[in-house]
Amino acid sequence: MVWQAARDSMKWPFFRRRERSIELLRESLSAVKSAANFCSTPWSVVREILEFAEVRPDDVVYDLGSGDGRIPILAAQEFGCRAVGIELDPDLFMYSAKRVAELNLKDRVSFIYGNFFEADLRSASVVVLYLLRAVNGHLRARLASQLPAGSRVVAVDFDVPGWRAERTVSIVSDGNVEYTLYLYRRSSSGAQRESTFADNATPLARTASAGASKAATGKNPKEKENA
Numbered sequence: 760m761v762w763q764a765a766r767d768s769m770k771w772p773f774f775r776r777r778e779r780s781i782e783l784l785r786e787s788l789s790a791v792k793s794a795a796n797f798c799s800t801p802w803s804v805v806r807e808i809l810e811f812a813e814v815r816p817d818d819v820v821y822d823l824g825s826g827d828g829r830i831p832i833l834a835a836q837e838f839g840c841r842a843v844g845i846e847l848d849p850d851l852f853m854y855s856a857k858r859v860a861e862l863n864l865k866d867r868v869s870f871i872y873g874n875f876f877e878a879d880l881r882s883a884s885v886v887v888l889y890l891l892r893a894v895n896g897h898l899r900a901r902l903a904s905q906l907p908a909g910s911r912v913v914a915v916d917f918d919v920p921g922w923r924a925e926r927t928v929s930i931v932s933d934g935n936v937e938y939t940l941y942l943y944r945r946s947s948s949g950a951q952r953e954s955t956f957a958d959n960a961t962p963l964a965r966t967a968s969a970g971a972s973k974a975a976t977g978k979n980p981k982e983k984e985n986a
């Protein structure tokens with residue numbers, strides 16, 4: 760009995776410290792995987808993104824970091840295509856999945872609870888990125904090796920470093936917030952090489968920093984537009 764108590768008094772602090780270390784390790788791992796804070800794109804801008812990518816009913820749109828799910832949902836509702844969202848945040852994932860069920864869109868829209876750095880993107884024909892420039896850079900090799908010929912990538916506010924955009928457009932949302940869209944298209948050569956997306960560093964510091972302030976705060980100045 761005495762021995763048991765002595766052993767517990769020695770063990771419990773050890774176990775508590777160990778539990779805390781595991782907790783800290785989990786937090787760090789999730790911070791490493793989470794490549795961007797949640798900041799939703801206004802609905803009007805979502806529509807412009809999908810038009811800019813020339814989304815058609817036979818497309819499959821992927822949103823990497825799908826937040827509340829609005830890009831895949833609007834793609835299916837207004838452009839008639841299939842769409843997939845990949846989201847690391849469990850609450851946002853659950854919210855999106857619930858919305859899809861409520862809207863009866865389960866046959867065309869799905870959400871994956873997971874890390875886009877590990878996602879299978881081979882069935883995507885359009886990929887939307889509203890992520891930081893460095894994150895786009897980390898995704899570049901995966902996009903280049905997995906996306907089929909003719910697929911398009913639209914990057915919002917932050918370009919993909921090392922790729923030359925086919926088109927760039929600046930749009931202003933209803934709330935007077937400027938967004939820059941970059942369109943990249945995979946050439947139809949079919950060769951699975953990164954160079955099939957035109958290479959060229961594009962130093963668009965002005966527009967990148969405009970987007971940086973939106974993403975850095977994690978707040979969208981036009982949040983009320985998102986209702």
Ligand SMILES: C[S@@+](CC[C@H](N)C(=O)[O-])C[C@H]1O[C@@H](n2cnc3c(N)ncnc32)[C@H](O)[C@@H]1O
Pocket residue numbers: 792793794795796797798799800822823824825826827829830845846847848851873874875876889890974
């Ligand atoms: C700037 S928000 C964009 C949300 C949505 N695409 C939109 O435009 O409204 C970026 C999202 O990426 C998610 N995210 C960050 N890192 C991720 C990762 N490694 N895998 C999946 N999602 C991630 C965040 O949780 C956040 O919801």
